[in-house]
Amino acid sequence: MLRWRATVLAVSLFLAPGAGLLAAGQTAASPGATLSGEVVDLACYIGHGGKGETHKSCAVKCAAMGQPVGLLSSDGRLYLLVADHVDSGPYEKARKLAGEQVEMKGEVAAKDGISALTVKDVKKK
Numbered sequence: 001m002l003r004w005r006a007t008v009l010a011v012s013l014f015l016a017p018g019a020g021l022l023a024a025g026q027t028a029a030s031p032g033a034t035l036s037g038e039v040v041d042l043a044c045y046i047g048h049g050g051k052g053e054t055h056k057s058c059a060v061k062c063a064a065m066g067q068p069v070g071l072l073s074s075d076g077r078l079y080l081l082v083a084d085h086v087d088s089g090p091y092e093k094a095r096k097l098a099g100e101q102v103e104m105k106g107e108v109a110a111k112d113g114i115s116a117l118t119v120k121d122v123k124k125k
Helices: 001-025 042-048 052-064 089-096
Strands: 027-040 069-073 080-081 103-109 114-124
Touching: 027 052, 027 080, 027 114, 042 069, 042 080, 069 089, 080 089, 089 103, 089 114
Parallel strands: 080 114
Antiparallel strands: 027 069, 027 103, 069 080, 103 114
């Protein structure tokens, strides 16, 4: 009986780290999400915390130059914004709202530590 328990424990310890790695690398999608926050240019936000009203003109310039943009949600989470393959219009509209407070609808997915929002709809608050 003791040998059986030891075998079960050993197998559990062997498999547990692999299960965690699989979960960490998986894509988790959440369709129909609605998020609020600020559209930030990721170069400035990640590089030096650029956000808010004092950074708005820079965010607009960086987004216009093609820098990637994200949504800094009201709960402090950062989402990379990506275009829907079928309709990129809402994503393009979001890019033009750099530095603004917005409400977005779309699909949230996460993989390898990065969260992304496929933009389906956006409106300025």
